[in-house]
Amino acid sequence: MAVSEPVRALLTSFDARQPAALARAVSIVENHRPGFDELLAALHPRLGRSRRIGLTGPPGAGKSTLSTGLTAAYRAAGLTVGVVAVDPTSPFTGGALLGDRIRMESVALDPGVFIRSMATRGSLGGLAATTREVADVLDGFGFDRIIIETVGVGQSELDIARMADTSVVALVPESGDSIQTLKAGLMEIADIFVINKADRPGADRLKHEVELMLGLRMGHAFRSIPAHHGVELRTTNPARMARKAAETEADHWTPPVLPTVGVKGEGIHDLIGAIDRHFAYLERTGELRARRRQRLRERVVEVVEDRVRARLWRDDMTNAWIEERLPELESGALTPFAAADALLERSGDLLTRGRT
């Protein structure tokens, strides 16, 4: 694809490592402003230098603190860090905003750190896709580490965590019976567990329970495990489960369970060590390439779906066509299925080439 003048100028500013250019590029991509796809396409050949670390956990697990701790430690080691903090999509909680303001202050003057909070996106696009795109911009800019922090309360947050090279799941003793309520998806994505606020009562018990559960997972990789502690563990990803089982006979990764006290910075270096060991394991076994290939597959799917939605629903004629069908839909003479089939039947050119 030929690169337009504004995008070329932006890329030149990237090469000069201008923070303002980065902030502008992230905003363009986050809001899907004109040229966002051209920019991402131009950055595509540069991707893959950054290591992406996912950090998820229940509200109150201290994720902001952990991510600030990781950032400080990486900076001390001379590495640059980009942070994408996905705002809770909950209509009932707004905690992350405050956390971000505090964080911003402590690193605002460090050009080796870039933090962006992502708000909920509307129906076009989708939060997981946009988060991945912003991470791609940070990768293209050349950050050594990218931390993708999500509040982990919904499916989309799991999807986000899944796109990292290494997924860290943070738990706290206060969650109390949280181990009993961990869902299978979480056990599947966690490469490293952190027991944060480990100076509080119950930390040892929680660590023991997580380790017990990990043992269960490894032992029963091939079948659905019956309810345990009221939790159904489903083998939702057979390929990965099969790979896990194969690993048990060769090179093998057992997620470590690490105690941390984020506010005191305790355990952060052990966490960084575990992340490094996990990355080395990924490289050694070819799993890194497999994960990144999976990311590329998902990217193509995302872009296709985004294109389809944009072409159909931003098209005046399509919307007018639906509007004209409403009386029949209301009366029951036309079903949404028949309407959808008819709409697709007439939208061939629009879908394949866009309105020209």
Place this chain on the structure above:
Amino acid sequence: MAVSEPVRALLTSFDARQPAALARAVSIVENHRPGFDELLAALHPRLGRSRRIGLTGPPGAGKSTLSTGLTAAYRAAGLTVGVVAVDPTSPFTGGALLGDRIRMESVALDPGVFIRSMATRGSLGGLAATTREVADVLDGFGFDRIIIETVGVGQSELDIARMADTSVVALVPESGDSIQTLKAGLMEIADIFVINKADRPGADRLKHEVELMLGLRMGHAFRSIPAHHGVELRTTNPARMARKAAETEADHWTPPVLPTVGVKGEGIHDLIGAIDRHFAYLERTGELRARRRQRLRERVVEVVEDRVRARLWRDDMTNAWIEERLPELESGALTPFAAADALLERSGDLLTRGRT
């Protein structure tokens, strides 16, 4: 559309009000098993008899208890009730499961009640769409009231609440500063607020704060309201805001804020009265028809997107085509955008007619 024999048999069982047929129909639709679209299409002309009540709120707000209380009260009035309880999609909480088991016991023998818990769906389909489809089955079966209960922690839960005729938002004094963290989307969808566990300290203060916020909303309908209590109120739906403003000069609905104590059944009858008044208001002003037309528009969009995803991603040739492109995608020679455009360009017939 000609109705196939199995679907005709199912509809006959529906007319005979056989609970087993209902359970089977719901399972077919929930899991998008073969014939689900034919079944929904056949039910489409029957829709609209049920009143749909959305019930959302933060974890711990007592939604299960409220919905059980509503169900019991409706049953006492001779009305049948279908409940769709959307499981928390959180990987960290599993509370709804226990709640459901308790509920099921108290109503399991009442043929006038049907309860279905919805689990998280995979990437095909989507939770909001599937919830709406299950509600359609219950509507087609002829339930007088349908309660759609969601834990309200994510965007998809908001989408679900939005599809009801009347949306009830439950809060509790324990949420403490919850009123400070309510997001705009929630204020927009709430037709009725419930302060549950109103016998606990802080209930009056919370009621006062919600009423204050509602006053703010009505007074500033046309512009973005600056941060108040750290909350940004965005006018994300201009059409609805404009309608709201028009209402202030004519027939007008101010969301009531009702205290309840769900476990004691206190306030349930006031809540039912408010729901009835709201429904009468919807009918009187034409808003009911407007909401249901909007539901039909969204249904067509959902079905189109579902068809597109099914046709593309369940197609072996499409997946093989992406697989062949992976080396170029990995090397950076091909971008996901160029791949997506090429894929759409070659998929015209597949998208408009499906693989034949």
